[in-house]
Amino acid sequence: MSSTLKNDRYLKALLKEPVDCTPVWMMRQAGRYLPEYRELRAQAGDFMSLCKNPELACEVTLQPLRRFDLDAAILFSDILTIPDALGLGLYFSTGEGPCFERPIQNTADINKLAVFDPEIELGYVMDAVRTIRTALAGQVPLIGFSGSPWTLATYMIEGGSSKAFTKIKKMCYSDPDALHKLLDLLADCVIVYLNAQIKAGAQSVMIFDTWGGVLSQSCYLEFSLRYMQKIVDGLIQSHENRIVPVTLFTKNGGQWLSHIAATGCHAVGIDWTTELDTARAQIGSQVSLQGNMDPSVLYAPKERIESEVQRLLAQYGKGTGHIFNLGHGIHLDVNPEHAKIFIDAVHTYSKPYHLP
Ligand code: 1CP
Numbered sequence: 001m002s003s004t005l006k007n008d009r010y011l012k013a014l015l016k017e018p019v020d021c022t023p024v025w026m027m028r029q030a031g032r033y034l035p036e037y038r039e040l041r042a043q044a045g046d047f048m049s050l051c052k053n054p055e056l057a058c059e060v061t062l063q064p065l066r067r068f069d070l071d072a073a074i075l076f077s078d079i080l081t082i083p084d085a086l087g088l089g090l091y092f093s094t095g096e097g098p099c100f101e102r103p104i105q106n107t108a109d110i111n112k113l114a115v116f117d118p119e120i121e122l123g124y125v126m127d128a129v130r131t132i133r134t135a136l137a138g139q140v141p142l143i144g145f146s147g148s149p150w151t152l153a154t155y156m157i158e159g160g161s162s163k164a165f166t167k168i169k170k171m172c173y174s175d176p177d178a179l180h181k182l183l184d185l186l187a188d189c190v191i192v193y194l195n196a197q198i199k200a201g202a203q204s205v206m207i208f209d210t211w212g213g214v215l216s217q218s219c220y221l222e223f224s225l226r227y228m229q230k231i232v233d234g235l236i237q238s239h240e241n242r243i244v245p246v247t248l249f250t251k252n253g254g255q256w257l258s259h260i261a262a263t264g265c266h267a268v269g270i271d272w273t274t275e276l277d278t279a280r281a282q283i284g285s286q287v288s289l290q291g292n293m294d295p296s297v298l299y300a301p302k303e304r305i306e307s308e309v310q311r312l313l314a315q316y317g318k319g320t321g322h323i324f325n326l327g328h329g330i331h332l333d334v335n336p337e338h339a340k341i342f343i344d345a346v347h348t349y350s351k352p353y354h355l356p
Contacts, residue, residue: 028329079147144202213252
């Protein structure tokens, strides 16, 4: 596999090496806001059929790169492949989001779980990574990803998406030992899963802790960050003669930045509720920052999108160490033309910030 990259801005910024302009990609950049995605998804039938077919997963990964000047590709898959591989029976019912046939209901259910072989149980993900890497032909780096143990556990215990997280939060206080057992196993699963993605060709990895921000500080440290720390410690550090940078993103985790940076990750994702200058002052000497434009800005007219990009670039200030992104996934009803305006604006207006 060739490791020559035509555009390595994203990897360089993650490692705080100088770049010519600020790299940019968008969380959920492949997906339902793109008409070409909706067309392919209608043909495939359902979302998991897209994920389980490496050629289709590759096609969907590349769709946004054909439209926009993105600096990274992200594997098209989902965080819930892990619970599926653990035997919970994932399905997506129309309009309801993810569901499990067999959610975790008691300690006995947790005791039955065992770490899988990712090349077997999640072989379709590794095939997708290999197919995408070949198809990218060094155009931009490929990001692999996983959910954090806490975020995966919320889906496994609540049985799907949740707003109040009552079952798992009850467990934090009524049966913490059982929850720790589950989170520890999930951390082991994430380690083997991400290491397999790295060996298959992922050049950087990101951990999505979408629901860590619903916890109190002490519960966050005990039930979420502790297991992300275990993962950071267990990941392959370099592959193909390159460091494999790790990004941790706890949505609504702005009050815990110094704890997150202390894990030894390379970059910390921030959402729009945290200011880039505050975050840089706090942890910018240790890690790079990814973020943080409110995805709703993409509903605004061109001039407003451009002025918001300029404001955020000025807020980060001069030098490397910033990966521009949205603070969370792109909304389903955004006009793709607005995404293009956003991406081009980042490249155009960031150049002065990278002059020597
Ligand atoms: O076509 C469809 O109907 C499926 C919609 C969809 C898509 C496009 C789902 C279902 N997952 C995805 C892809 C996906 N999911 C990616 C692809 C790469 C990209 O372009 O970014 C990634 C990285 C994810 C990760 C993911 N899935 C997260 C973490 C990131 C985040 O957005 O916070 C979470 C929480 C999920 C769970 C999930 N997957 C899908 C749904 C509807 C949900 C539930 C979200 C919720 O509980 O609110």
